Amino acid sequence: MKSTITLIVSLVLFIVLSSGFxxxxxxxxxxxxxxxxxxxxxxxxxxxxWKTPFIQTVNxxxxxxxxxxxxxxPMTTKNKVFVMIDAFARWEIADPxxxxxxxxxxxxxxxxxxxxxxxxMRIVIAKHDFIEAVRSTKDRKVVRDGPAPDAGAAIxxxxxxxxxxxxxxxxxxxxxxxxxxxxxxxxxxxxIRLLDVRLKRIDYDPSxxxxxxxxxxxxxxxxxxxxxxxxxxxxxxxxxxxxxDLATIESESYRKVQELEGTADAKATExxxxxxxxxxxxxxxxxxxxxxxxxxxxxxxxxxMVFTTDSELFxxxxxxxPQAKAAAGASVEITPLNKLPTLLEVGR
Numbered sequence: 001m002k003s004t005i006t007l008i009v010s011l012v013l014f015i016v017l018s019s020g021f022x023x024x025x026x027x028x029x030x031x032x033x034x035x036x037x038x039x040x041x042x043x044x045x046x047x048x049x050w051k052t053p054f055i056q057t058v059n060x061x062x063x064x065x066x067x068x069x070x071x072x073x074p075m076t077t078k079n080k081v082f083v084m085i086d087a088f089a090r091w092e093i094a095d096p097x098x099x100x101x102x103x104x105x106x107x108x109x110x111x112x113x114x115x116x117x118x119x120x121m122r123i124v125i126a127k128h129d130f131i132e133a134v135r136s137t138k139d140r141k142v143v144r145d146g147p148a149p150d151a152g153a154a155i156x157x158x159x160x161x162x163x164x165x166x167x168x169x170x171x172x173x174x175x176x177x178x179x180x181x182x183x184x185x186x187x188x189x190x191x192i193r194l195l196d197v198r199l200k201r202i203d204y205d206p207s208x209x210x211x212x213x214x215x216x217x218x219x220x221x222x223x224x225x226x227x228x229x230x231x232x233x234x235x236x237x238x239x240x241x242x243x244x245d246l247a248t249i250e251s252e253s254y255r256k257v258q259e260l261e262g263t264a265d266a267k268a269t270e271x272x273x274x275x276x277x278x279x280x281x282x283x284x285x286x287x288x289x290x291x292x293x294x295x296x297x298x299x300x301x302x303x304x305m306v307f308t309t310d311s312e313l314f315x316x317x318x319x320x321x322p323q324a325k326a327a328a329g330a331s332v333e334i335t336p337l338n339k340l341p342t343l344l345e346v347g348r
Contacts, residue, residue, distance in 0.1 A: 016053050017053075019053035019054055020050050020051055020052065020053040021048060021049070021050055022048075022049055022050075022051060022058050023046075023047065023048055023049070024043055024044075024045065024046050024047060024049060025046060026046045026063070027062070027063050027064050028060045028061060028062060028063050029042055029043060029044045029060075029061050029062075029063045029093070029096045030042065030043040030044075030049070030058055030059065030060055030061070030096075031043075031059040031061060031096055031097060031100045032051050032056050032057070032058065032059070033056065033057045033059055034052070034055055034056045034057075035055075038097055038100060038101065039056065041097070042061075042096040042097050044063070044096070059100060061093055061096045061099065061100065062093060062106065063092075063093070064092070065090055065091070065092050065195065066090070066091050066092060066093075066106065067088070067089075067090060068088060068089040068090070068091060068110060068113045068114075068117070069088045069200075070086065070087050070088065070089075070113075070114060070117065070118060071086070072084045072085065072086040072201070072203075073085055073086075073118055073121075073122075074205055075121070075122050075125045075126070076125075076126060077125055077126065077128065077129055077130040077133065078126060078127060078128050078129050079129045079130055081129075081130040081204070081208075082204070082205035082207060082208055083125070083130060083133070083202055083203065083204060083205060084201075084202075084203045084204070084205055084206075085121065085125065085133070085199060085201070085202050086199075086200045086201040086202075087117065087121060087179075087197060087198060087199050087200055088197075088198055088200050089113065089117055089194060089195075089196060089197045089198070090194075090195040090196045091113065091187065091192050091193065091194050091195055092192070092193050092195060093109075093191060093192060093193075094188070094191060094192060094193035095191035096191065097191070098189075098190065098191030099190060099191030099192065100191075101191075102189075102190045102191060103190055103191075109190070109192065112187075112190060113187065113192075116183050116186050116187055117179070117183050117197060120179050120182040120183045120186075121179050121197075121199075123182070124175055124178050124179050124182070125175070128170065128175060131166050131168055132168050132169070132170050132171060132172070132175060133172055133175055133199065133202055134172065134202060135165070135168050135171055135172060136171045136172040136173050137171065138167070138168055138169075138171060172199060175199070176197055176198055176199055179197050180194065180196065180197040183197065272286060
């Protein structure tokens with residue numbers, strides 16, 4: 001009987017003690033509630049602690065840095081650009097008692113952060129141009145991906161914008177700081193300490209992305225067309241210079257050929273003159289040969305010419321018989337050429 005009573009007392013004592021003692025981890029803090037209402041101060045020290053058994057309840061709250069990752073939200077900038085902005089933040093529970101009274105748990109806290117941070121982000125983005133949210137440095141220099149245009153050369157509107165960035169007054173970093181400064185006091189009233197707010201991604205709204213991409217493609221196409229036209233012009237210039245140089249070389253070569261031929265002909269004529277002018281007979285023989293060469297060029301199978309009988313060119317076509325000429329009453333000088341047959345006689 002005593003053993004049974006001892007067992008029952010031990011069991012009751014164990015239940016009471018197990019319901020009264022609780023442990024707190026380093027990563028958490030505890031709010032003790034009695035009938036749903038917080039009692040006492042928050043327990044923030046790790047270790048073993050005591051509460052009133054069966055009446056009080058342990059509510060554990062995270063003591064580490066927590067993450068807020070908002071969804072991409074459509075917004076409008078000051079210059080009426082529709083964008084999708086995705087942001088994130090880091091926060092912690094600074095006052096567990098206020099946090100429990102205002103929000104109770106992390107799920108409600110994330111919902112309130114969505115509203116507060118999202119609202120402040122819309123306000124800040126709406127007060128600044130789109131470029132302010134994209135760029136973070138005011139003195140950034142753009143490196144061109146192609147050769148710079150020549151000074152004074154005509155350039156397209158698309159190429160004129162390359163390497164030229166619009167000036168900014170604040171930049172992305174200052175916009176993030178402004179969002180943080182506006183949201184931090186509001187979340188502090190909920191027992192939350194906001195640690196940081198960052199813009200993770202900024203993109204054009206899908207409704208305007210297509211037109212923007214098409215404009216970018218068009219601008220690049222204009223630049224490509226300009227490079228092609230410049231290349232075609234340079235090719236035409238090179239081909240023109242080549243044709244000009246070729247014509248110059250050919251004309252110079254032709255001139256030299258004509259000079260050489262003229263020099264050779266003059267030399268040959270000089271030699272012929274020296275050879276055939278040694279005696280009167282040689283001169284007549286040279287004249288006869290030259291006339292024969294002229295006949296070969298002038299008289300062909302399809303040539304018809306009419307000359308008088310007194311023509312100087314055809315004097316060798318007449319009879320070379322001295323007796324026939326003497327009978328006609330003409331005095332003929334007998335020369336070696338008179339003994340040569342005429343073309344008419346050769347034909348017979």
